[in-house]
Amino acid sequence: MVSMPINSGFEPRKIDHSVLHSVTTAVGDGLRTIKQGFLSCLECVANSLETMGRYVQSGLRHVASALGSLLPNKSKAAGSPKLNTIQPATAEALRLAMTQRMDNNPDYMAGMFRESLEQDKIRTINAALKQPEKMTEAIQRGDVSGTNASACIKRWLGETIGENKLTAAEIESINALKYNSQAVKDLISERMGTDAQRYDIFCSLLSVPQRYKEICETKGVDTTSPYNLTVLTNAGLPLQIFSPEAYMRAPAKCNDALFVLMEHCSR
Structure with a gap:
């Protein structure tokens, strides 16, 4: 088959x-x-x-x-004197003289908190530091310019705070207390310790950028103006008051806290 x-x-x-x-x-x-x-x-x-x-x-x-x-330029500062510290009465005289000039002529504010300290003016500034009246005269006559005076304010604020720069936790507390003026003052006073003079200096010095801020807001200036709020919120001023770690982690919160301090601690 x-x-x-x-x-x-x-x-x-x-x-x-x-x-x-x-x-x-x-x-x-x-x-x-x-x-x-x-x-x-x-x-x-x-x-x-x-x-x-x-x-x-x-x-x-x-x-x-x-x-x-x-920071001073080392090459220029080699033969320059050191900027002396400021006393409470002189800090208050500085505040009064500078705010008066700002009120009379806002153009005086151009360059303030932006420029660095001129080394060849340190002797003049140190001489003015000897007596409150001398500081008043130096500001009124223009022997100490607004730019040099504001550069000194930043340094003196840093010296006044010293090792007690505000931490991230304290910045949070300041911002939370922004509507409680006395609580903010108490927090800063306690941070300064038992030396009441340091607190007085801090408040007098901080009053100058506060008046600067108020004038900027009243004038409605923007970043194109020779004086504006950006110079207060750059690193120069906040780093004198807040710790570098806190500023690098949250610069916006530091700027908010700076404005709270300026508002409540100013004279």
Whole structure:
């Protein structure tokens, strides 16, 4: 008997090729999708890192510039005298003389809290520090300019605070107490310790940037003005009062706390 082949309709080679082609296509598409997603992810990460890098570099340059404006140039300062400390009565005389000049002519504020201290003016400033009346005369006559006086204010604020710069926790407390003037004063007074003179100096000195702020707000000035609020919120002034760690972690909160202190501790 001759056996006849049974035609079951099954074609192994054709089906194998078809399945293989389908699988290969699906795998290829899947790999391309994964690759595109991976590259897209890398691109997003790279862009984020680049953006973050720019912000970090900008921030570091900003802080370095602000710190540099507070520190004397060593090459120039080698033969220059050291700026003396200020006493409570002289700090109050400085406040009265400077705020009077700002009130009479706001243009006096141009460059204040922005420029660094001129080293060749330190002897003149030290001479004015000997008596409150001498400081008043030096400000009124222009022997000590507004830019030099404000640069001194930043230094003297830092000296007055000393090692007691405000921490992140204290900054949070100040901002939470912004509507409680006496509580803010008590917090700062306690931070200064038993030396009441330091607190008096702090309040007199802080009154000058507060009056500066009030005039800027009254005049409605913006960043194009030769005097504006940005000079108060850059690193120079806050770093004299708040710890560097607290400022680097939350500069906006430090600026808010600075304005609270200025409002409640000013004369």
